Amino acid sequence: MFSLTAKCSRCAPTATKVAKLIEAEGWTANHPRPEDIIAKWRPLSRAQAQSDPAIIRGVTSQKWPGLAVKDFGGQKGVVATKAFGKGSILCDFHGKVITGAEGREIAEMQDELGHRFFFKHGSEEVCIDAETFPCECHPSLETKGRWITHSKKNFNVQPRHCIVKLQEGDRDVLLF
Template sequence: MQYEKRVLHVAASCGRQCPKEEKVKAIAKKEGWLTNVPSFTDVLQAWVSPLKTAIEENVDIMKSVVEQKWRGIALKDFGEAKGKGVIATMPFSKGDVICDYHGKLLSEPEGKKRMEALEEGAMCYLFFFKGRFGTKLCLDAQTFPCECHPAKDTFGRRMNHSSKAFNVKPVVFRLNLPDGAKDSVLFLATRDIAVNDELCWDYGVRRASFKGEGMDLEWLDD
């Protein structure tokens, strides 16, 4: 708790300017901290840009996360070769919030246990990421439908992969949801998106990521 408070203090002390490593070290030195000294990486992760603040304080976005009702997107079945995906039903501009990756928030160890328990060849809907305070977390969208929205097929888990033509990217935000502040992953448009464009993001994995087991997965090269 002390470390998190110090990280927030340093991040706030940097103001509207993106933190620099020298600045972070200078603030820590001025405070006289010898233990629990905030790392530059964690301060950078905790620092909130004006754009991020606007998103985190947007009531409509938080409502969409809670209700899982997102405007301008729809599921589409691309057939046996590709399966389900997500398309835009209205234009989006670069930087717009598209939807979230919706799932149960777990610690990284919990997520890895669930991943190890998956049957061989099963699709994995576990999203590992680093939270605002440097905590390693996992969003579990493996359970379908989810406990909180039993009648919905959430969009984030259905977006397909593209390492070459992705048009959205996942970004970590700290949202004040009804059950408390939580690290959440929102997908932002990386460029302008037209109606009927498929929404894809780079999963961050390559054939080599699977230690040879993914060498026959051609979709990883898209």
């Protein structure tokens, strides 16, 4: 059963997907029901996400299935083009990591938060500044994560800080 749930690390699997995985394994009898696999699925822990091949592939390629950037009359935002289960990882948010104080100073000078995300890392306030477009690591891509809006009260995705282990070195990201 572990090998089936491992193939669905980023998003909760559907019954159809599990049935296809069971068929691909060649199992015809004495196998778990798709409903049992779905019930056992859990979101990746921070430690698992850091080295998960699907997450690394998404962070590197910026191909996050099920998301699209939409223009809302001059304001851009991210919309889901498919249903995601609770705890699914939709995309990443990355940029230059600076102190919270530096981020607030920049925001004050520009009179807006812009594409900055503030969070606590241990006891320290940190800011990921994704204002620079395009980012240094994806010079020819528009990253979806920088268009995710976040609210402390009415959120539908929760960020998780993670240090992803990439071939070119570790990268601080927020996984939504």
